[in-house]
Amino acid sequence: MKKGGKTRLERFIARMVGQRCGIDAAAAATGRLPGVVWELGLGNGRTYDHLRDRFAGRDIIVFDRQVVAHPDCIPPSDMTRLGDFRDTVPLEAARSAGAVAVVHADIGSGDIAASRALGRWLAPLCVQALAAGGYLVGDQPMDDTALQPIALADIGAGDVPPDTYFVYRKRA
Amino acid sequence: MKKGGKTRLERFIARMVGQRCGIDAAAAATGRLPGVVWELGLGNGRTYDHLRDRFAGRDIIVFDRQVVAHPDCIPPSDMTRLGDFRDTVPLEAARSAGAVAVVHADIGSGDIAASRALGRWLAPLCVQALAAGGYLVGDQPMDDTALQPIALADIGAGDVPPDTYFVYRKRA
Numbered sequence: 001m002k003k004g005g006k007t008r009l010e011r012f013i014a015r016m017v018g019q020r021c022g023i024d025a026a027a028a029a030t031g032r033l034p035g036v037v038w039e040l041g042l043g044n045g046r047t048y049d050h051l052r053d054r055f056a057g058r059d060i061i062v063f064d065r066q067v068v069a070h071p072d073c074i075p076p077s078d079m080t081r082l083g084d085f086r087d088t089v090p091l092e093a094a095r096s097a098g099a100v101a102v103v104h105a106d107i108g109s110g111d112i113a114a115s116r117a118l119g120r121w122l123a124p125l126c127v128q129a130l131a132a133g134g135y136l137v138g139d140q141p142m143d144d145t146a147l148q149p150i151a152l153a154d155i156g157a158g159d160v161p162p163d164t165y166f167v168y169r170k171r172a
Numbered sequence: 173m174k175k176g177g178k179t180r181l182e183r184f185i186a187r188m189v190g191q192r193c194g195i196d197a198a199a200a201a202t203g204r205l206p207g208v209v210w211e212l213g214l215g216n217g218r219t220y221d222h223l224r225d226r227f228a229g230r231d232i233i234v235f236d237r238q239v240v241a242h243p244d245c246i247p248p249s250d251m252t253r254l255g256d257f258r259d260t261v262p263l264e265a266a267r268s269a270g271a272v273a274v275v276h277a278d279i280g281s282g283d284i285a286a287s288r289a290l291g292r293w294l295a296p297l298c299v300q301a302l303a304a305g306g307y308l309v310g311d312q313p314m315d316d317t318a319l320q321p322i323a324l325a326d327i328g329a330g331d332v333p334p335d336t337y338f339v340y341r342k343r344a
């Protein structure tokens with residue numbers, strides 16, 4: 001029940017705050033970097049709404065199995081990559097190699113082992129897609145020598161437990 | 173998209189923070205008041221987990237159509253009132269009249285008019301159920317002369333827009 005001394009409501013709030021701070025930090029740091037944004041996992045579109053505000057003017061490519069978002073948060077169909085990540089992401093990573101400014105990857109499910117495995121599989125594809133100096137923000141740790149971890153405390157999210165959300169900068 | 177200048181992610185975080193601050197304020201204010209707690213709307217059980225932490229030792233009566241919560245957050249069956257609020261709440265309000273210390277009512281749906289109407293219908297039943305000095309915390313405004321509104325700014329949620337979450341104290 002109280003993992004790390006926090007209730008599920010408190011952990012959920014921390015996760016959302018970590019997500020918002022990570023995205024906002026990525027937007028601030030990549031303002032002069034050209035490139036598209038990737039949203040891995042659309043869900044109800046809440047984060048997509050935040051991304052299109054913070055990355056106004058950029059194309060946002062959205063990956064999910066299906067579009068079940070709020071009617072106000074449906075991406076343009078030419079920006080949508082429908083299907084299993086294992087099919088859609090490698091294809092788009094090859095197409096957009098080095099041309100992605102920011103990846104947001106909210107990919108976890110209730111199955112922690114499967115979520116971590118998906119993160120490990122995804123990491124090199126994000127590295128392939130990202131421009132040097134691009135940001136990766138997500139709910140899974142992604143260990144790759146090309147990715148420099150950014151501490152949550154350094155982006156104004158010092159109250160958020162460090163394993164809650166993850167931010168990386170692709171090295172030059 | 174940007175209602176009140178905020179994205180859906182920002183409004184969602186504000187709502188969760190308002191909820192947590194409202195519940196914590198109710199717990200602090202009712203520490204010496206006997207009575208049970210009502211949870212109207214179990215959902216995935218995230219807030220129930222918070223309530224059972226903040227109101228440890230109290231019975232928490234949970235109302236919902238069905239139990240679809242996380243396996244860790246299933247209330248005891250004798251504390252569960254299954255069915256439509258319009259059937260279960262009046263019955264329990266008569267049974268527990270004046271014996272409820274805190275009501276948490278997270279009852280809104282995407283249909284704002286229907287949510288407001290449900291709140292108006294629920295307000296007098298909450299007044300009937302609550303002990304004098306008891307708290308009502310919820311996502312709908314509840315206008316009743318017996319309910320004294322508590323400003324979010326007075327419970328440490330000054331950053332949360334005032335129409336995000338609502339806290340009331342039943343007058344003596």
